[in-house]
Amino acid sequence: MRRASLRLRLFAVILTPLLAMALIVGFWRVTVAQQTAQELFDRSLLSAALAISRDVAVSEGDVLSLTTRDLIGDAAGGEVFYHATGPGGIYVTGYAYPPTGGEKPRPALNTPHLFQAIYRDEEVRVLQVTERLTIDTMTGDTTVTVWQRLTDRNQLATQLAIRAAALIGVLLATLALVVWFGVGLGLRPLLDLEEAIAVRSPDDLSRIKRPVPIEANGIVRTLNRLLGQVEASIDAHQAFISDAAHQLRNPAAAVQSMAESVRDARSETDRNQRISELIAAARSSARVADQLLSLDRLQHPLRPAAQQSFDLTLLVRQTCADMGPIVLKEDIDFGVSVPDAPVVVQGDPLFVTEAIKNLIDNALKHGGKTLSVIKVALTCHDGIAQITVEDNGKGLIPEQADAAFRRFSQIEPSEGSGLGLAIVSSVAERHGGHLSINRVLRGASLTLSLPAMAT
Incomplete structure (x- = not known):
């Protein structure tokens, strides 16, 4: 089974926790963005409600100022609707009918009240504020109701979330590239070491002296120790072969010489004697060969x-x-x-x-x-x-x-x-x-x- 490269393993080990952290941070960032947007939208509604209440008091219920209209038109979160009533609940200005449904308890004086309701079959966010004002010599409670569609708000919140996710994604992708090429750069000494070993000839068992990172020193030391053991083993085998060749040369020469003397024997008695000597020399040569084989087998661990x-x-x-x-x-x-x-x-x-x-x-x-x-x-x-x-x-x-x-x-x-x-x-x-x-x-x-x- 082929294992993944060290570069891929390091890349996965480094990037996996970063990806998990990015997901957590992204979720937190989206949640915070939605909460922040909700607060900003509600404050925008409150500002619009206070501006409308002021204009109603100043103009005595006639029209809104251009500044207030611009504020309502440019409010974050989409179009703002409003409805204002004067003392006794008399309609003053704005849309004829406010949102219906939802919990709308009578708010305390000068205290904004937020709730969700239905307006023209759409969910809206509603803010009501009641103040004591004087309109046409009439003093009483004036209630201003402003509202926004939730769909408009959610679209803006979604856009903010997408931007945050895109920013995190770009940062994560940049970090992934940095990690990928950074790991490759960090592994370059090991690749150089691999190339240095690959170009060596089989006869070169000298120590590796190429500088490597501290983390790879143990590998190089172990490899150098192994190379030293292999070199010592090869030297021992070469010495053994040399000694064995030397030891076998004399018995082989003796057997050859005695075989020639048997051929040149002048009498039957002489021939028989030389045959006996030849047999003894052959046995001695075979004994030396057996001992050499036994000694060679003993160089290896017992099976x-x-x-x-x-x-x-x-x-x-x-x-x-x-x-x-x-x-x-x-x-x-x-x-x-x-x-x-x-x-x-x-x-x-x-x-x-x-x-x-x-x-x-x-x-x-x-x-x-x-x-x-x-x-x-x-x-x-x-x-x-x-x-x-x-x-x-x-x-x-x-x-x-x-x-x-x-x-x-x-x-x-x-x-x-x-x-x-x-x-x-x-x-x-x-x-x-x-x-x-x-x-x-x-x-x-x-x-x-x-x-x-x-x-």
């Missing part, structure tokens, strides 16, 4: 499918049974000691088997002429299973561990490849254990320790 619980007692017994004929063929005593109870460990039994074989093979190859006994013992104490391979050969001390466990390294020149103990050490690490050299009076003693499971 979950290969992880299983198994009885180390049975594994040690079976492995020693497979290696027994090889050891006994060299006229060397071979002893195996395992407990009667099962010792359960978690891991890859193939790798553990390979480790045990390499410990026994290491004793055979490096024991020297004095080697006459190889013993394998399995013990378990405090949740730790220990496989100890001991011999009475040349000997090995703990101070030589670094050299002995390093790949393609040997304490003394021998027919070995220098990979056996390196493989055992890698197997121990991958299984949460360790390989150690024990200090003994004679010979060599190595212990492979692995975590044991409770049974």
Whole structure:
């Protein structure tokens, strides 16, 4: 599933609350505009009513002044209608009939009264004001009624609301453009970083030094760390391939040389001897190749499918049974000691088997002429299973561990490849254990320790 771009996500995150706020502010602004317009219209009606009342008093009920007429004609909210009565309710001026309907209680003297009513089948807003005036020597209450159509008022209020909404819409659109291009401008360093990485060759794993925003520093640091790990892994694989090629060159050359000597053998006895040597060289070459493959597999994490619980007692017994004929063929005593109870460990039994074989093979190859006994013992104490391979050969001390466990390294020149103990050490690490050299009076003693499971 393809995810939205970071630019779109930032745009949505920034603009969504602004849009919601704009809607709230717009609704508030329209409501306030309508209320304000209503107050202004009512004040306009009041001004018209007072002006008409004044003119009625001045002209004694005859006509309205030009100023008052202009005020009525230019009043906000549309045309203004009026009706004036003198003392005793006598009609004075204006439209003959005022609006009907609505609540029209007799207003208090000099107090404006607002209400809604019906005039010619239309809703109107009505204002009445009563004052005590003298007209033609008659003193009494004069009532002035003025009104406006609500439709005219609503049209003006709607226009104000539309203008407010249009202003908010323009501001919001402007803000959206600013945010869109602003986010793009803010992301420009990341796009530059992408371009810088894209133009790199596969061989360029150097650190990224391009300046980036503070928020992207963590990404660059992580990427640099990953590039460093990849470079280290590639260097390690290249070194391994180089060492492996070097180690395989000698056995391959030996096999080729012996094959040629078999071809050139002068007698049947000589031919048989050289065939035996050729077979031994081929086995040695195959052993080196197997060890190299095992070491390469150990460079990667153990597969979950290969992880299983198994009885180390049975594994040690079976492995020693497979290696027994090889050891006994060299006229060397071979002893195996395992407990009667099962010792359960978690891991890859193939790798553990390979480790045990390499410990026994290491004793055979490096024991020297004095080697006459190889013993394998399995013990378990405090949740730790220990496989100890001991011999009475040349000997090995703990101070030589670094050299002995390093790949393609040997304490003394021998027919070995220098990979056996390196493989055992890698197997121990991958299984949460360790390989150690024990200090003994004679010979060599190595212990492979692995975590044991409770049974």
